[in-house]
Amino acid sequence: MAYLDDSVEQMIHQNGELQEILLASHRRMQVNRAFLAFPGAQVQSQLLHGTRVRFTEKGHVLVNPRTKETDHPHIWAVGDLVNHSQQVSIAMGDGAQAAIWIHKRLKEMN
Numbered sequence: 001m002a003y004l005d006d007s008v009e010q011m012i013h014q015n016g017e018l019q020e021i022l023l024a025s026h027r028r029m030q031v032n033r034a035f036l037a038f039p040g041a042q043v044q045s046q047l048l049h050g051t052r053v054r055f056t057e058k059g060h061v062l063v064n065p066r067t068k069e070t071d072h073p074h075i076w077a078v079g080d081l082v083n084h085s086q087q088v089s090i091a092m093g094d095g096a097q098a099a100i101w102i103h104k105r106l107k108e109m110n
């Protein structure tokens with residue numbers, strides 16, 4: 001196994017099956033599997049613009065890390081909106097944590 005720091009120029013395939021990768025250095029690698037990463041995802045937080053919610057420079061929503069509450073008393077934020085991790089498991093955990101605190105806040109209103 002080798003780690004190469006290079007850019008992929010072309011993925012060469014036959015009948016839908018990956019065969020080779022051509023790198024920017026003109027090196028060719030025979031492969032039959034590839035894992036793709038997509039950098040540069042944009043935070044989709046525009047819906048909250050104009051509310052009391054605060055944002056980081058990159059547009060992520062600032063929340064209390066424990067409760068997932070924003071600066072707006074009735075808005076919680078979780079998942080890709082609040083961090084760079086881009087992981088389903090983290091979004092789900094955040095959601096569960098937010099649910100606990102939404103429940104607590106609802107009970108406080110009684």
Ligand SMILES: Cc1cc2nc3c(=O)[nH]c(=O)nc-3n(C[C@H](O)[C@H](O)[C@H](O)COP(=O)(O)OP(=O)(O)OC[C@H]3O[C@@H](n4cnc5c(N)ncnc54)[C@H](O)[C@@H]3O)c2cc1C
Binds near residue numbers: 038078080081087091
């Ligand atoms: C190509 C790709 C591959 C990925 N692969 C993996 C992987 O292998 N493993 C992994 O853990 N994670 C992966 N991720 C990341 C993962 O999908 C996200 O981290 C996760 O879905 C975040 O969940 P979320 O609930 O925060 O946001 P989302 O899943 O994006 O949910 C937000 C929802 O809000 C809706 N929405 C947005 N604005 C509005 C609006 N104004 N009105 C109504 N609805 C609205 C959207 O339509 C969407 O359904 C991948 C992401 C991409 C794009």
